[in-house]
Amino acid sequence: MTTLITHARVFTADPARPWADSFAVAGDRFAAVGTEPEVRAELDAQGNEAAEPIDLDGALVVPGFIDGHFHTVSTGEALQRVDLVRAKSLPEIQRLVRQHADAHPDAAWVLGKSWLFDAVPGGRPTAAMIDAVVPDRPVLLDANDYHSAWVNTAALRELGIDAATPDPVGGRVDRDPATGEATGFLEENAAGVYAWDHLERITDEASRLGHLRAAIDACNAAGMTGVVDMAMRDADLAAMVTAEQEGWLDLRVVGHWVMDRGGSAADHVDRVRQVAELARRHRSDRLRIAGIKIWVDGVIDGCTAAMVEPLTTGAHPDALWEADALNPVVAAADAAGLQVAMHAIGDRAVGLALDAVAHAQHANGSGDRRHRIEHIETVSQSDLPRFGQLGVTASVQPVHADPAIRPNWAAMLGAERAERGFPWPELVAGGGRLVLGTDAPTAPYAPLPNLFIAATRRSALDRGLAAAQPSYALALDDAVRAATSSAAWSVFEEGSRGRVAGGMLADFAVVHPDVFDAEPDDLLDAQVLLTVLGGRTVHRSA
Numbered sequence: 001m002t003t004l005i006t007h008a009r010v011f012t013a014d015p016a017r018p019w020a021d022s023f024a025v026a027g028d029r030f031a032a033v034g035t036e037p038e039v040r041a042e043l044d045a046q047g048n049e050a051a052e053p054i055d056l057d058g059a060l061v062v063p064g065f066i067d068g069h070f071h072t073v074s075t076g077e078a079l080q081r082v083d084l085v086r087a088k089s090l091p092e093i094q095r096l097v098r099q100h101a102d103a104h105p106d107a108a109w110v111l112g113k114s115w116l117f118d119a120v121p122g123g124r125p126t127a128a129m130i131d132a133v134v135p136d137r138p139v140l141l142d143a144n145d146y147h148s149a150w151v152n153t154a155a156l157r158e159l160g161i162d163a164a165t166p167d168p169v170g171g172r173v174d175r176d177p178a179t180g181e182a183t184g185f186l187e188e189n190a191a192g193v194y195a196w197d198h199l200e201r202i203t204d205e206a207s208r209l210g211h212l213r214a215a216i217d218a219c220n221a222a223g224m225t226g227v228v229d230m231a232m233r234d235a236d237l238a239a240m241v242t243a244e245q246e247g248w249l250d251l252r253v254v255g256h257w258v259m260d261r262g263g264s265a266a267d268h269v270d271r272v273r274q275v276a277e278l279a280r281r282h283r284s285d286r287l288r289i290a291g292i293k294i295w296v297d298g299v300i301d302g303c304t305a306a307m308v309e310p311l312t313t314g315a316h317p318d319a320l321w322e323a324d325a326l327n328p329v330v331a332a333a334d335a336a337g338l339q340v341a342m343h344a345i346g347d348r349a350v351g352l353a354l355d356a357v358a359h360a361q362h363a364n365g366s367g368d369r370r371h372r373i374e375h376i377e378t379v380s381q382s383d384l385p386r387f388g389q390l391g392v393t394a395s396v397q398p399v400h401a402d403p404a405i406r407p408n409w410a411a412m413l414g415a416e417r418a419e420r421g422f423p424w425p426e427l428v429a430g431g432g433r434l435v436l437g438t439d440a441p442t443a444p445y446a447p448l449p450n451l452f453i454a455a456t457r458r459s460a461l462d463r464g465l466a467a468a469q470p471s472y473a474l475a476l477d478d479a480v481r482a483a484t485s486s487a488a489w490s491v492f493e494e495g496s497r498g499r500v501a502g503g504m505l506a507d508f509a510v511v512h513p514d515v516f517d518a519e520p521d522d523l524l525d526a527q528v529l530l531t532v533l534g535g536r537t538v539h540r541s542a
Helices: 036-046 072-078 090-103 127-131 153-159 189-202 205-221 234-246 265-281 323-335 347-364 381-390 407-413 424-429 447-456 476-482 485-490
Strands: 002-006 009-011 022-026 029-034 060-063 065-070 110-115 139-143 148-151 171-175 182-188 224-232 252-258 287-295 339-344 372-375 393-396 433-436 508-512 527-533 536-540
Touching: 002 036, 022 036, 029 036, 065 433, 065 485, 072 205, 072 224, 072 234, 090 110, 090 127, 090 139, 127 148, 127 153, 127 182, 139 153, 139 189, 148 153, 148 189, 153 182, 153 189, 171 189, 182 189, 205 224, 205 234, 205 527, 205 536, 224 234, 224 287, 224 485, 224 527, 234 252, 234 287, 252 265, 265 287, 265 323, 287 323, 323 339, 323 347, 339 347, 347 372, 347 381, 381 424, 393 424, 424 433, 433 447, 433 476, 433 485, 447 476, 476 485
Parallel strands: 009 060, 065 224, 110 139, 224 252, 252 287, 287 339, 339 372, 372 393, 393 433
Antiparallel strands: 002 022, 022 029, 060 508, 139 148, 148 182, 171 182, 508 527, 527 536
């Protein structure tokens, strides 16, 4: 059956024809796009007979949004946690945690997310602060950046963390300088090895499938038809395979497999071979493994980012993957035909990531690899042109630049470096292909508020705040392309999705009001009326 859509305002994200007012869908693909007479003529030429046309009365149609940096299953799980991002003080955090614990009396663990360092006295959380409100059950609260965890005494006990617990590679258990006892704050890989891995082990299959289903529903309701998942593991893949087999994976997922820092160089290369085998086995248009994900450094808020110059606290941490470990892994993945995504927030980490791509090209020859650097909150001026020279994708998350969560971030950098933070137009000028995502659940997943921050540099959390570096804002049409066609391009799928164009997969969303013809604030209030994946409606607003 062929469906004809008329009287729409269609942003196609297709440079050959950015706007149209009509299109037709046949099966799972766009059959024709253009003016209504052009579309009808094309259908006649194809021998397709359309059903009664659907009149959208001027509503805005955009390609289905593709989140360029996402964590699918954990986003679904995070929807069930207490959200602490708006808490401005320790008493407010404590009140919300106690309230959540009371509302879920049967939960084995009390879980929260997105607390900010500047809401905690001295920026250093302790178990005693949580014990004051929930002493009897284990509590785990992930920081806003999901690079550290705050736990109470009951959680330390269940996790087996004490004064003798060693720091894992790439992580740190914070300790009382007088007693050596763990304080309840776990940095980087210490949170992963001791807390997150434990939660993963005690999560059953039914719960994980529920998390995935919740994430898919939330994505569809927000106009999303695809994600690039940046932390795939065995359990995530198993849930997605089940969803695909049962017919409810209503999201196109392209995964990058986690590369843990532990082990030897030979272990790392062996894991690359294992991921290459997974990539050969999972190649459908709903679920595909594309490459590996490496955390080169940590985060600025937690003082674990790898910087050229120290942070204002005096902290000057090493990278999580220095060149001697990073370069062989990137070269091996490149040789295996895998894409490499590298988390690099500090300017030194960005330089290390670019060096690793250059090393891989020297070892294997240049080509269209589309390796990626994720986040890029600070970058040296001398490294900007290397994005274009090396063909590196610049994957950024405007929600991380929200002025409401910047105070501690800016304080750690100092005024001069903070003024050059999140330099998206400079990355484009340096030849980088910009891709937008949210890094959910470290930040809200909805694309429209993400686009608002990209186009205004204002806060989606507190509209009263002034814009931060408005000269670094993006034009809205460029931002939408970065969240649709460029995101598809970044995973080598520009020929099949990301644009409203003939022959492409019919993934699109209907948005009200027309945010291209409205005030910027309308991006925060706009609604997704309809989301269509492969010609099938997966969300319809009431």
